[in-house]
Amino acid sequence: MINILQETQRCLQCKVPFCQKGCPINTPIPEIINLLENESIDAAGEVLFKNNPLSIVCSLVCNHEQQCEGNCVLNRKDVPIQFSDIENYISDTYFDKMVIPIQPSNNKKVAIIGSGPAGITISLILAQLGYNVTIFESRSELGGVLRYGIPEFRLPKSILERYHKKLLQIGVKIRLNVTIGGTLKIDDLFRDGYLSIFAGTGTWRANSLRIEGESFGHVHYAIDYLASPESFHLGENVVIIGMGNAAMDVARTALRHGARKVTLYARSDKISANTIEYQKAKLDGADFEFNMAPSKITDEGIIFHNTTDDKEEHIDADSIIISVSQGPKDKLTSTTSGLNSSNNGLLLTDSSGNTSRAGIFAAGDVVHGAKSVVEAVSQAKLVAQSMDEYMSNL
Template sequence: MGLHIVNEANKCLQCKKPLCSMHCPVTTSIPQVISLFKEGKIMEAGEILFENNPLSLVCSIVCDHEAQCLGNCIMNRKNNPVRFCDIERFISDFYLDRMEFVKKPRKNIMVAVIGGGPAGMTVAIKMIKEGYDVTIFDEKNSIGGVLQYGIPDFRLPKSLMKRYYDKMEEIGIKIRNNTAVGGALEIKDLFRDGYKAVFVGTGVWRAKTLGIAGESLPNVHFSVDYLANPDGHKLGESVAIIGMGNAAMDVARTALRRGSRSVRLYARSKRVAANSVEIESAKYEGAEFIFGKAIESITYDGPVFKTAIFDEENNVVGYEKDLDYVDADSTIISVSNGPKNKLVLTTPGLKASDKGLLVVDENCMTTVEGVFAAGDVVLGSKTVVDAVGQAKIAVEGMLRYLEDLEAKKIE
């Protein structure tokens, strides 16, 4: 343990109304955790973190701390906020492999989780703790979703996902990888085989297209595909990235680390969607940011842009007449992702919004009885901690639903 972690804990003022906790999407009990840590009760602190957020170790690494706990610490007034993320990472890392996972008596009731990303992992861990038999169905080689296939290893080590995989198997969660529900198996088959509730946490894995000429050319790629398997893409020395969100930053940093020499990110406006840490990291590693470029088309030689004209408030008010032809070996589109629609197409009554996101009620139940959903497939592309927060609501809804089912059987 580094001395700086102890120093960070000692800085905490134990605020009666902790703004850090209030701005955490899962309302982590930050002062309580720090207090236990200072008392040497690391396992107790770890238990509180894990009970509240099974992915606390992940969130300590990938959360936008500047917008949440760190950025809202009262100590910011002295420009020296408490870095709770470092404290949380140490505690959660220490706790994960040492924890004693205590489950309620087995109920002999099966629950299916479709999608092993952050929401699915949270639901699976919490439901098995309640005594339910849980099986995760995931269409990829390993669980983790965006944690495994969307966040580069240099930001979130894949070894951490292996530790979670092993822990989840250890506590009794069954995992069926390479199994896409909505293909050979459908949701109706799960109910047929005795599952009493189904959770959908399939995320957003369909790249949003721009609807411009050139998107099908061999030198064009989508960020969701590139980040899932960088080895499958040969980008060349010069790369143009359309978009400036967090995924675009990951693409830029990955491309630079894999040998590309010129990596430029383009945006139509002067606003950047990514958080400040990711932006500065990408700049530090050599990425260039170019604003005021609206993508018009893509050719074999690279992207073609319209150049924006800005007013005094940096609003786009028009475009220059001449097009800007940019040379690039590869162009990567990173504007957004949406959900795949195979579950909607194969499940009668399952409704989605016009954006393809599943429609749920206040209990996170979809329009099909017994089928619940949370995470990006409901919210759209959000953060890991947002997925965890909504998954916790889904768990409460599932527990009430299953308890009602059992009560009706007794009647």
């Protein structure tokens, strides 16, 4: 950890803060640094939280090298301000003692389906405005992709427990192990008096390779492995298909759970993951192979087709993990009339988050596909405003 005060003193307080412009949620970085230096950590924390309710999370998992820190003017000739460390220090220190102001209850019910970054953000915002908010989460713990898609070494689960406690403190009700589209459907929520419903169900359906052998017992999907890596017994030699951010998380997790050789394969000569995530995976001991297209899975491993010389090669592997993106499940659209989706299953919305059915809103991965946490938060803030405007007229 850097010396926080020494780091804030390096800030040039630019009149045109490129760091702020580089942030997807437009975090007022110079203002926060100024508040920390001249007023108090609580004042800085209040501004941080108001702008980004998931500031603790974003301080750990954002792609800072391409966003705030990557756009710092000091980056041209020197080391950029390490705002991720500053943000983490402020938000982590302030969060538990923070008192969230709540407006008097307006007796209007809101249902939030999914407790990922978008769902948590909207719940926090609408609860402050006096709405009676209930979160419906299909899994046994709150957090969505934050809990089940990001490894513990990148995002400690204790942070999500703190959010759970904070949500309860401000009156948000949380129902776990409830899938909307199963026993309960969206029509049931409207029947019971919920005036608007937010769908933030994410993308939990793994995309397949559609090649022979994909059903074998030593083949797994990244999204399933990351949800509960301790449940898998991969062996010592692991092959990962894909080189996105999730694939890097899989590689680093597998190495931490006993794998001795982990190799990631890409069809092309490019890495789709963020540079820093690739560098960390490489530092942890992962290997990388390029221009290798999977053609068939065998009991002993996998056959690749080299895209540069048309040769085939069999690679031995104890386990194979497929990490080639994912899409949304169809429980909501298949059980809800008037709720439209695209050909790949993503919910269709306008720029304000309105779906094709009045009163139902959506944002996050279920609308745009797998994106970053900070992008989901930014979208959720806009949708929360739309939901408030919609319900104010009812």
